[in-house]
Amino acid sequence: MAKFLVFSDLHAYRWPAFAHLSKRGVNSRLLSIISVLKNILQASKDNNCDAILFAGDLFHTPKIDVTEYDLVARQLRASPIPIVMIPGNHDEAEAGPHYHSMRALVGKGRILLDPREGCITKQGDTVIGGIPFCKDVLSEMKAIRGADIILMHTGFAGAQAGFDYIAEQKKFLQASKLYKYDYRLIIAGHFHTPQLIYKREEYPTPCNDGVEYPIRNKLILIPGAPLPHTFGDVGPRGYWIIDDKRAKFTKMGAPQFVKLDPSRESHMTVDLLRSLIAGNYVHYTAHSMEEYKMAHEILSVDAVGFSITLEEKRKKEANRINICLDTPRLKALKRYVKANPMHKIDNDRLIDIGLNLLSMAESNA
Numbered sequence: 001m002a003k004f005l006v007f008s009d010l011h012a013y014r015w016p017a018f019a020h021l022s023k024r025g026v027n028s029r030l031l032s033i034i035s036v037l038k039n040i041l042q043a044s045k046d047n048n049c050d051a052i053l054f055a056g057d058l059f060h061t062p063k064i065d066v067t068e069y070d071l072v073a074r075q076l077r078a079s080p081i082p083i084v085m086i087p088g089n090h091d092e093a094e095a096g097p098h099y100h101s102m103r104a105l106v107g108k109g110r111i112l113l114d115p116r117e118g119c120i121t122k123q124g125d126t127v128i129g130g131i132p133f134c135k136d137v138l139s140e141m142k143a144i145r146g147a148d149i150i151l152m153h154t155g156f157a158g159a160q161a162g163f164d165y166i167a168e169q170k171k172f173l174q175a176s177k178l179y180k181y182d183y184r185l186i187i188a189g190h191f192h193t194p195q196l197i198y199k200r201e202e203y204p205t206p207c208n209d210g211v212e213y214p215i216r217n218k219l220i221l222i223p224g225a226p227l228p229h230t231f232g233d234v235g236p237r238g239y240w241i242i243d244d245k246r247a248k249f250t251k252m253g254a255p256q257f258v259k260l261d262p263s264r265e266s267h268m269t270v271d272l273l274r275s276l277i278a279g280n281y282v283h284y285t286a287h288s289m290e291e292y293k294m295a296h297e298i299l300s301v302d303a304v305g306f307s308i309t310l311e312e313k314r315k316k317e318a319n320r321i322n323i324c325l326d327t328p329r330l331k332a333l334k335r336y337v338k339a340n341p342m343h344k345i346d347n348d349r350l351i352d353i354g355l356n357l358l359s360m361a362e363s364n365a
Contacts, residue, residue: 001148001184001244002050002124005081007040008153008189009225011090012072013060017230018281018305026067028305034071036227036254040239043250044081047241051123052081055189055223056088056133056153062101073105082109084121088153088189089133100132113151119143129183133190137173141181153189159204159222160193162232167191175199179218185242186220192233194224194240194249209236209251221247227254231283255304261285263311274302282306329358 012034014027022028044052059068076083087100098116106112111121113130119140121128129144131137133153144150155161155172175197178186195204196213197220204222205213227237238251258280262268276282282303286292292308299306333354337347 001242002126003048003241003243004051004053004123004126004149005040005044005047005049006053006055006187006221006223006240006242006247007226007238008055008187008223009057009088009192010037010054010072011057011060011225011229012037012068014065014068015060015229018307020305026071030068030071032254033227034075036252037072037075039252040226041075041079041081043239043241044079049081049241050126052079052083053128053149053151053187054083054085055151055187056086057090057189058085058088058105059101060090060229062091062093064101069101076105076110077107079109082111082123084111084113084123084128084130084151086113086130086151086153086189087132092133115143120147138177141178145182148184150183150186151189152186155190156188156197156204156220156222159191159195159197160206161191162193175220178220184217184219185215188220188222191222192225192229192237193222193235194238195222196220196247197222207236207249209238209249212246212248215242215245215247219247226252228257231257231259233257256280258282259285262291263287270298274298277302277306279304284308285311287311329355 010033013030015029019027019029022031041052058072085102087102091100091102093099093101100114102112103117106117113119113121113128114132119130126149127147129147129150131140131144131150131152134140137152137154155167157167157169157172157174159167161167179199194207196207197204198216199218207213221240221242223240225233225237226239228234234257236249236251237254238249241248241250258276260273260276260282262273277299280303282299284295284299284306286295286308292310295308299308330351333351337350
């Protein structure tokens with residue numbers, strides 16, 4: 001197998017949170033993303049890679065700003081290393097892989113795998129197949145029969161999808177359903193946390209900077225995003241170097257998203273506070289106006305971008321919970337009661353009262 005640099009989920013976009021305009025009027029967070037892309041392309045050259053593999057979500061929205069497209073395209077066209085790409089769900093202009101924002105990037109050294117451009121390519125002695133984001137990955141496996149490496153953009157059941165969310169079994173693809181197909185390695189974009197799924201192992205393997213992981217047959221590599229995009233993106237972010245025997249993860253030095261509430265940190269010192277803030281995007285919870293002013297002074301100097309909330313305002317939303325639109329009423333109530341325990345009141349009784357109130361509200365609506 002040839003040697004590849006692997007990454008995914010760049011999400012190039014003029015992100016508004018914590019951003020400012022440069023002297024040339026360019027969004028600062030977009031420039032940070034372009035800097036990461038430039039460093040990745042340089043790393044592929046430094047590591048003597050045969051090609052770069054990208055597993056989808058190059059852009060954050062199909063309605064791309066001219067500046068976003070120009071900056072990304074210039075970097076890709078300047079790369080001396082071939083780039084094999086597939087579109088992700090954020091790249092697509094419709095509910096399917098036929099129309100998307102990446103086709104215009106096709107050219108010398110830039111290979112796109114989709115139903116219109118072709119789903120198979122060969123780099124060195126390695127055959128690479130591509131399945132862009134779609135509703136049924138299994139039905140597309142026949143089109144890339146014989147591929148050593150498969151690029152796809154999909155979530156896997158049991159994998160870590162975000163800060164505190166493990167993908168549910170019913171809503172995401174189960175890795176075991178792919179094992180009957182003939183392939184060496186699957187590289188799957190979509191989830192932003194880098195991890196590996198080894199055949200017959202119960203849980204995904206999280207990654208650490210600089211560690212080399214063995215490549216066994218039927219391995220699924222989730223490269224994750226090369227930099228964090230929101231507060232949900234916690235943990236290491238970077239790129240991978242892979243060959244026929246090993247996969248090595250390298251962390252990149254992009255700004256992190258940090259939430260700070262010093263009242264909950266028993267050993268918080270000013271030096272520790274500054275180390276957590278330095279070079280990052282920070283949301284700080286202050287508990288007095290004096291603390292607010294102190295935090296503002298420090299954040300203004302050390303943070304790349306920041307916001308501060310006074311505790312009085314935060315308390316108004318403290319008893320809220322996050323639920324999906326299709327969350328059953330019973331599940332939502334149980335989650336609320338668990339998050340907001342009421343002393344001397346039986347939880348089951350409280351849930352019954354809540355369900356009765358919802359039923360009454362529906363009947364009177």
